[in-house]
Amino acid sequence: MQNRMPLVVFLALLVLFSAAMDALVIASGFAMLVVVGLMWSVALAAFVTMRLWAISLSELGWSWGATRYHAMAVALPLGYGSAAYGLAGALGLASFPAQGRIEMIAHSQHLDILGAPLGFAVAMALSLTVGLIQSMARSLGEEIGWRGFFTPRLAALIGFTGTSLVVGAIWAVWHMPLIVFSAYNGGGDVGFELLSFFVMVVSMTAAMTWLRLKSASLWPCVTFHAAHNLLIQSIFDNLTQRGPDRITMVGEFGVVLAATVFVFSLPFWIMGRRDNAFRSATG
Numbered sequence: 001m002q003n004r005m006p007l008v009v010f011l012a013l014l015v016l017f018s019a020a021m022d023a024l025v026i027a028s029g030f031a032m033l034v035v036v037g038l039m040w041s042v043a044l045a046a047f048v049t050m051r052l053w054a055i056s057l058s059e060l061g062w063s064w065g066a067t068r069y070h071a072m073a074v075a076l077p078l079g080y081g082s083a084a085y086g087l088a089g090a091l092g093l094a095s096f097p098a099q100g101r102i103e104m105i106a107h108s109q110h111l112d113i114l115g116a117p118l119g120f121a122v123a124m125a126l127s128l129t130v131g132l133i134q135s136m137a138r139s140l141g142e143e144i145g146w147r148g149f150f151t152p153r154l155a156a157l158i159g160f161t162g163t164s165l166v167v168g169a170i171w172a173v174w175h176m177p178l179i180v181f182s183a184y185n186g187g188g189d190v191g192f193e194l195l196s197f198f199v200m201v202v203s204m205t206a207a208m209t210w211l212r213l214k215s216a217s218l219w220p221c222v223t224f225h226a227a228h229n230l231l232i233q234s235i236f237d238n239l240t241q242r243g244p245d246r247i248t249m250v251g252e253f254g255v256v257l258a259a260t261v262f263v264f265s266l267p268f269w270i271m272g273r274r275d276n277a278f279r280s281a282t283g
Contacts, residue, residue, distance in 0.1 A: 007157075009049050009052065010045050010049040010150060011045075011170070013044075014041070021041045025178060026182045036138050039138055040141030042174075043141045064217060064219050073224035074132075074224075080263075082236075084254070084259075085257075088256045093249040096240045098239065106119030109126070127234060132226055132230055135227070135229050135230045136226040140222050143218050143221045147209075147221040148218040151163060152212065159276045160213070161273050163209055164205045168202035172201035179197060179253070180194075192247045192255065193253035196253055196254055197258070199258040200258040200261045203258070203261045203264075203265040204224075204228070209272060232251065
């Protein structure tokens with residue numbers, strides 16, 4: 001029971017801190033600084049819990065982790081994003097890349113003086129370097145709690161599959177007040193958007209659980225989280241014009257992206273379950 005109590009306290013503090021920040025985010029009209037505060041409320045819940053139980057901060061997994069895990073963390077959202085938006089475009093469910101979007105992105109970064117194609121390429125290069133670092137600073141707040149503190153402790157109690165399902169479900173539900181009450185949505189049927197988002201987040205949680213446990217580091221998960229947010233929200237979404245259907249197809253709330261993330265995440269569910277069974281058999 002003692003091993004479970006820090007997790008219970010963490011979740012209780014998470015609800016308390018996040019509810020207060022959710023109210024501020026909604027009242028502020030989704031102001032980005034307040035959103036960053038919400039993301040870091042997850043870290044705050046972990047820090048307070050660790051202080052109460054005298055748990056060392058070193059247990060969060062601060063080592064950088066092998067390069068291959070970071071490469072996977074970037075390749076995954078790049079892969080499922082390209083597949084989902086490309087498929088939606090090919091099926092006529094959305095326009096990708098939409099007409100004029102490459103020029104718009106180059107102009108928004110004041111790089112159109114280089115010409116639209118080169119300006120766009122430079123903007124993408126900056127996004128995947130400087131932009132990724134900025135995105136990691138925001139994502140770190142969540143990942144300290146979700147993957148640094150919560151995931152390894154829960155995995156010790158209920159194993160890989162149970163942890164991926166539980167953490168994924170909590171992580172998805174944690175976002176839902178914003179989807180319903182703020183501008184954080186795709187503008188389509190809210191029921192389909194909530195379901196699509198839930199499937200997407202629970203699916204990708206297996207990859208993040210696997211990265212955390214295999215690398216013994218929270219940083220590949222920070223890279224994954226940051227790369228997903230950057231690629232989906234700032235690059236693929238900006239290159240896309242959604243279709244007129246009320247059911248959102250692309251974006252974080254889209255049916256096509258949810259299905260694609262599910263497919264791309266299946267190997268991690270299989271590998272994690274296999275690794276967990278091996279550890280149980282040999283432990």
